[in-house]
């Protein structure tokens with residue numbers, strides 16, 4: 162008798178736009194059952210060609226809501242539990258620290274960091290039980306070094322890297338690998354909506370390959386880190402930035 166092969170379950174936050182959307186599409190293509198999370202169900206459904214059926218669920222969930230993650234974990238346990246978690250939900254507010262409000266701090270730390278904490282706390286027990294699983298957190302090159310006008314965003318993204326490295330140590334013995342992906346400027350509403358032509362030109366000139374990242378560039382890196390090909394890669398930071406983070410900031414010294 163042929164054994165039925167169980168589909169693996171992936172949870173993707175920030176699934177209604179940009180990088181999260183690209184991750185959802187790739188994991189569906191790779192044969193995963195995907196639980197796509199965002200603030201509004203309609204946004205998730207509008208952003209994808211996939212209809213809700215046995216292998217695709219649009220979940221309206223604010224990543225700042227710990228209880229909703231517990232409910233999701235219980236629902237997923239009936240379907241075999243979470244195998245892969247990709248934390249893409251994120252927000253950015255630019256300003257200098259002397260102009261920043263408490264709400265700018267709370268907003269960015271609550272979505273960018275607390276959300277990852279809640280998702281991980283609720284969903285990693287299923288992975289521990291199976292002795293297998295992978296988590297990828299989307300940080301940013303802004304979490305590695307400073308950006309002008311973005312102290313709170315940079316700090317929240319640096320926190321994601323610290324969290325990733327620490328839990329990678331804790332759960333390696335449980336067969337769970339946790340890694341980080343750090344994009345630079347990527348063609349998504351987050352970057353495109355707040356960027357005027359001058360800033361865009363500066364980015365295109367600063368990026369060594371002179372192009373913005375595509376959401377699929379980031380999704381491919383995420384998929385690699387969750388795959389068998391990355392089975393001995395844990396607690397690492399993979400930049401998807403066209404080489405930007407390789408630059409030390411010194412100007413070019415062209416020969417005359």
Ligand SMILES: NC(=O)c1ccc[n+]([C@@H]2O[C@H](COP(=O)([O-])OP(=O)(O)OC[C@H]3O[C@@H](n4cnc5c(N)ncnc54)[C@H](O)[C@@H]3O)[C@@H](O)[C@H]2O)c1
Pocket residue numbers: 174175176177178179180181198199200222223224225249250251252253272299300301302343344345346347348349350351352
């Ligand atoms: N686009 C870039 O240039 C860039 C660069 C570096 C890092 N990043 C990071 O990549 C990740 C994805 O960003 P993107 O560019 O695709 O942005 P995006 O704005 O296109 O998508 C982010 C998604 O997260 C969702 N979201 C926001 N708050 C949420 C919450 N509380 N609960 C649930 N969902 C929520 C939004 O509704 C949106 O659909 C973010 O963490 C971002 O910080 C983006």
